[in-house]
Amino acid sequence: MTVPNPARRTSPRSDLTTPPPDAAEPRVDPKAELDFSEIGDVLGNACFGCGPEVPHGLRITRTGHEGSTSYGEFTVIPEHQGAPGLAHGGILAAAMDEILGTSAWLLGGRYVTGRLETDFVRPVPVGSRVHLTARCTGVHGRKAYMEGEGRIGGPDGPVAVRAAAVFIEVPLEHFTEER
Numbered sequence: 593m594t595v596p597n598p599a600r601r602t603s604p605r606s607d608l609t610t611p612p613p614d615a616a617e618p619r620v621d622p623k624a625e626l627d628f629s630e631i632g633d634v635l636g637n638a639c640f641g642c643g644p645e646v647p648h649g650l651r652i653t654r655t656g657h658e659g660s661t662s663y664g665e666f667t668v669i670p671e672h673q674g675a676p677g678l679a680h681g682g683i684l685a686a687a688m689d690e691i692l693g694t695s696a697w698l699l700g701g702r703y704v705t706g707r708l709e710t711d712f713v714r715p716v717p718v719g720s721r722v723h724l725t726a727r728c729t730g731v732h733g734r735k736a737y738m739e740g741e742g743r744i745g746g747p748d749g750p751v752a753v754r755a756a757a758v759f760i761e762v763p764l765e766h767f768t769e770e771r
């Protein structure tokens with residue numbers, strides 16, 4: 593199995609996903625601190641990332657949060673395969689998108705991903721349980737700067753994927769207007 597070169601740069605963060613110096617500290621909105629088991633009921637259960645019965649979906653379970661840091665888990669199933677026996681990179685990026693988005697929504701607004709950067713650190717075998725963590729690193733206007741990682745083998749296992757993102761706050765009409 594390939595292991596990462598310890599000398600390599602492991603942060604996916606570019607200038608575009610780094611909060612500017614005058615960014616505000618993230619503040620979680622108490623009203624947004626829904627019981628994680630109820631979020632699907634609020635947003636609908638058809639989400640590829642977290643819908644519990646979506647065929648071939650990630651079925652990410654949100655396991656808790658502390659401040660804007662949120663935690664989740666999912667298992668890589670054969671339908672998530674890219675190269676033989678290994679998770680597709682897009683699947684891992686989608687998982688990071690979901691957990692980063694979870695932390696953004698804890699801020700109290702409605703957020704969509706504007707930019708998502710990923711760093712694939714080590715291959716993830718099919719069958720792996722992936723432990724996801726995400727946090728907000730700053731808020732600037734409508735932009736929430738996010739970062740997180742996915743670990744395999746346990747919550748303290750080796751990092752397999754890192755991600756950084758900018759989420760943009762949008763009005764409710766973003767989801768309801770006809771296109």
Ligand SMILES: CCCCCCCCCC(=O)SCCNC(=O)CCNC(=O)[C@H](O)C(C)(C)COP(=O)(O)OP(=O)(O)OC[C@H]1O[C@@H](n2cnc3c(N)ncnc32)[C@H](O)[C@@H]1OP(=O)(O)O
Nearest residue numbers: 631689690693694697704705706707733734735758760762
């Ligand atoms: C508990 C719930 C959990 C939910 C988890 C969900 C996880 C999944 C999340 C997703 O996958 S969401 C789906 C993927 N994303 C989209 O479909 C978004 C598509 N893009 C858009 O709809 C628009 O481009 C967008 C709303 C993001 C921005 O358009 P706007 O016209 O509203 O904003 P505008 O262009 O005026 O930019 C506003 C600010 O954001 C910045 N911005 C916009 N796009 C950006 C970008 N891509 N990267 C960095 N910054 C960006 C922009 O520079 C600007 O910064 P300033 O205020 O400082 O000037």
